[in-house]
Amino acid sequence: MNIFSKNKVNKAFYMGFKKNNFLEKFTNSQVFLPLIGFAGIIVLWWIIALFRSEMMPTPPEALAKNLDFILHPFYRRGPGDLGxxxxxxxxxxxxxxxxxxxxxxxxxxxxxxxxxxxxxxxxxxxxxxxxxxxxxxxxxxxxxxxxxxxxxxxxxxxxxxxxxxxxxxxxxxxxxxxxxxxxxxxxxxxxxxxxxxxxxxxxxxxxxxxxxxxxxxxxxxxxxxxxxxxxxxxxxxxxxxxxxxxxxxxxxxxxxxxxxxxxxxxxxxxxxxxxxxxxxxx
Amino acid sequence: MTQQQFLTIENVVKSFKKPDGSDFVVLNGIHLSVGEKEYVSVIGHSGCGKSTLVRIVAGLEKPTSGMVTLEGKRITKPGADRMMVFQGYALLPWLTVRENIRLAVDEVFKKATVAEKISIVNKHIEMVKLTPAADKYPHELSGGMKQRVGVARALATRPKLLLLDEPFGALDALTRPKLQQQVIDIWENHRQAVMMITHDVDEAIFMSDKVVMMTNSPNATIGKVLDIPLPRPRHAHELRETTEYYHLRNEALDFLENYQ
Structure with missing residues (x-):
C-alpha cells in the first residue's frame, strides 16, 4: 500500500522543495525505495532474457512490442480482437x-x-x-x-x-x-x-x-x-x-x-x- | 421515609457455579438503600464484587436470591431509568459525540419531536463542555473527553438512578480530579440518585453523601457505611484543607486496610 500513501509522499516532496535538499529527501522517500524493488526485478528479468534470448524478450523489447496495447487499450479491430x-x-x-x-x-x-x-x-x-x-x-x-x-x-x-x-x-x-x-x-x-x-x-x-x-x-x-x-x-x-x-x-x-x-x-x-x-x- | 425507599437492595446474594460443581459466592447478603437525591459510593478491593452489585442494579445480571426495587418496583431487566456510565466508556466508535448521545435520546424519548431531541443532545454536550468536539469520533478524543461523552449520554436519558461503574478508573491521574469536579458540579446543580462504584477513597469521600465499604470476596458483604456530612458545594482543594476530611479518610482507609 506504500505507493498509495499519498499524503506521506506529498509531504516528502513538499519538504524536499522547501528545504532545498530535494535529492536527499527523494532518496529517503516512499517513492524511491519501492522503485529500487521494481528495478531489481527488471534487472533480473533482463539477465534471464539474455540467456534465453530465443523465447524471452528483454524489457525494452517487451516494451516496444507492447506499445500498441499500452497506447490503445480500448481498440476494437474485430470480434475477437479487442484492446x-x-x-x-x-x-x-x-x-x-x-x-x-x-x-x-x-x-x-x-x-x-x-x-x-x-x-x-x-x-x-x-x-x-x-x-x-x-x-x-x-x-x-x-x-x-x-x-x-x-x-x-x-x-x-x-x-x-x-x-x-x-x-x-x-x-x-x-x-x-x-x-x-x-x-x-x-x-x-x-x-x-x-x-x-x-x-x-x-x-x-x-x-x-x-x-x-x-x-x-x-x-x-x-x-x-x-x-x-x-x-x-x-x-x-x-x-x-x-x-x-x-x-x-x-x-x-x-x-x-x-x-x-x-x-x-x-x-x-x-x-x-x-x-x-x-x-x-x- | 420515602427517601430511603427510592432504591432498596434487599439481601442480595450472587453466586456462580464453579467448574467442579460447587458454588462460588461473590456477594452474600447485601442490604443497601439509596435516596432519591443521594450520591452513594460503593468502595472495596478489586474483585470484591462491587461491579457485580452495580450490574445487578442495572439489570444486566440477575441476583441468585434477594431483590432490588426502584420506587417499589422490582428490577428484573435492564432499563433506561437506570442508565449506566461504563468504565471503558462504551461509546460506539462509528458514531460522533453528537450521534452517540442522540442514539440514547432516540431510544428513550420516542415521542419527542426532532427539535426537542436536538435540544436535549446539545444541552448535554454543553453541560460536559464538549461543544467544540461534538462532531468528532471517539478515536479522536482523549480518555477524559470520552468519559464526558459517557456522562452526557447517561444524563441525557434523564435516568431516575445514575449508575457509575468506576467511571474515572481508566483516566490518568491529572485528568481524573478535573472530571470528578465537573461531574460533582453537574450533580450539585441537578441532584438525583447516584450509585457509584470506585476503588479510590478520595474520590468516594469527595463526591458522596454516603460511602459503602465492602468486605472481600468470596462472601463479600457490606462492612461499614460511612456518612459524609461535608458541606456542599464541594471543591477538592478546599476539602483537602479540612480536618473532617482527614478523619473520614482515615476511617475509610483503616477499614480497607483490615481487609487487605
Missing amino acids: LGWLLLASLRRVCIGFLLGAIVAIPVGFLIGMNNTAWQILNPVIQVFKPVSPLVWLPIALAIFNSAEPSAIFVIFITSLWSTIINTAEGVKNVPAEYLEVAQVLEMPRWKQLVTVMLPASLPYIFTGLRISLGIAWLVIVAVEMLTGGIGIGFFVWDEWNRLNVSSVFLAVFVIGITGLILDYALAKLQTLVTHRPARG
Missing part, C-alpha cells in the same frame, strides 16, 4: 458479479453462525472442508450445472468469495464488545434494532477484512478460470498470447493484473474507511 482495457473490463465484470453475489450470501450466513451456536456447529465443518479446496475444482461442476462458460466462471468466483467473508463476519459478530450491547440493553433497544444499529456497524471492520481477502482471491482465481474457459478476459489473453509465443504480452499482463488487484484492494479499503469512519487495518 486490453476491454479484456480487463470483461474480467472485472465477472469478478464483481460473483463477488457481490458471494457477499450477499456470506454476510448473512456469517451473522447466523456468529450469533447462533447450533448454526455454527452445523455449518463450520462444511466451511472448514470446502475452504481449502481450490475454487477451480468447482469449474467442472459449474459447467455440468450451467452448461455454459460465462455463468460457470461467475459461479466459481461466487464460491471463492464465500469462505473468508463468512468466517470473518462470524468472527466480527462474536467479537462485538459486550459493553456496546449492554448500552443497547440498558436503553431497552429491541433485539432486531441492536442487530442493525450496534452489531452490524461493530462487526464491519471484520466483515471488510473478509471481503478484502475474498476479493483478492477472486481476482487470482478469475485469471485461471478464464485460461480454462476461454472467451474474452485478461486470463484468456495470457493463455492465447502464450500459444502465439508472445511472451512480451504476458509480461504486460503480469503488471496489468497486479496493478488492477492492488486498485481493487485499495478501493475496498477506501470504502471501509468511508463506511466505518475508522482507518482500515493492514
Whole structure:
C-alpha cells in the first residue's frame, strides 16, 4: 500500500522543495525505495532474457512490442480482437458479479453462525472442508450445472468469495464488545434494532477484512478460470498470447493484473474507511 | 421515609457455579438503600464484587436470591431509568459525540419531536463542555473527553438512578480530579440518585453523601457505611484543607486496610 500513501509522499516532496535538499529527501522517500524493488526485478528479468534470448524478450523489447496495447487499450479491430482495457473490463465484470453475489450470501450466513451456536456447529465443518479446496475444482461442476462458460466462471468466483467473508463476519459478530450491547440493553433497544444499529456497524471492520481477502482471491482465481474457459478476459489473453509465443504480452499482463488487484484492494479499503469512519487495518 | 425507599437492595446474594460443581459466592447478603437525591459510593478491593452489585442494579445480571426495587418496583431487566456510565466508556466508535448521545435520546424519548431531541443532545454536550468536539469520533478524543461523552449520554436519558461503574478508573491521574469536579458540579446543580462504584477513597469521600465499604470476596458483604456530612458545594482543594476530611479518610482507609 506504500505507493498509495499519498499524503506521506506529498509531504516528502513538499519538504524536499522547501528545504532545498530535494535529492536527499527523494532518496529517503516512499517513492524511491519501492522503485529500487521494481528495478531489481527488471534487472533480473533482463539477465534471464539474455540467456534465453530465443523465447524471452528483454524489457525494452517487451516494451516496444507492447506499445500498441499500452497506447490503445480500448481498440476494437474485430470480434475477437479487442484492446486490453476491454479484456480487463470483461474480467472485472465477472469478478464483481460473483463477488457481490458471494457477499450477499456470506454476510448473512456469517451473522447466523456468529450469533447462533447450533448454526455454527452445523455449518463450520462444511466451511472448514470446502475452504481449502481450490475454487477451480468447482469449474467442472459449474459447467455440468450451467452448461455454459460465462455463468460457470461467475459461479466459481461466487464460491471463492464465500469462505473468508463468512468466517470473518462470524468472527466480527462474536467479537462485538459486550459493553456496546449492554448500552443497547440498558436503553431497552429491541433485539432486531441492536442487530442493525450496534452489531452490524461493530462487526464491519471484520466483515471488510473478509471481503478484502475474498476479493483478492477472486481476482487470482478469475485469471485461471478464464485460461480454462476461454472467451474474452485478461486470463484468456495470457493463455492465447502464450500459444502465439508472445511472451512480451504476458509480461504486460503480469503488471496489468497486479496493478488492477492492488486498485481493487485499495478501493475496498477506501470504502471501509468511508463506511466505518475508522482507518482500515493492514 | 420515602427517601430511603427510592432504591432498596434487599439481601442480595450472587453466586456462580464453579467448574467442579460447587458454588462460588461473590456477594452474600447485601442490604443497601439509596435516596432519591443521594450520591452513594460503593468502595472495596478489586474483585470484591462491587461491579457485580452495580450490574445487578442495572439489570444486566440477575441476583441468585434477594431483590432490588426502584420506587417499589422490582428490577428484573435492564432499563433506561437506570442508565449506566461504563468504565471503558462504551461509546460506539462509528458514531460522533453528537450521534452517540442522540442514539440514547432516540431510544428513550420516542415521542419527542426532532427539535426537542436536538435540544436535549446539545444541552448535554454543553453541560460536559464538549461543544467544540461534538462532531468528532471517539478515536479522536482523549480518555477524559470520552468519559464526558459517557456522562452526557447517561444524563441525557434523564435516568431516575445514575449508575457509575468506576467511571474515572481508566483516566490518568491529572485528568481524573478535573472530571470528578465537573461531574460533582453537574450533580450539585441537578441532584438525583447516584450509585457509584470506585476503588479510590478520595474520590468516594469527595463526591458522596454516603460511602459503602465492602468486605472481600468470596462472601463479600457490606462492612461499614460511612456518612459524609461535608458541606456542599464541594471543591477538592478546599476539602483537602479540612480536618473532617482527614478523619473520614482515615476511617475509610483503616477499614480497607483490615481487609487487605
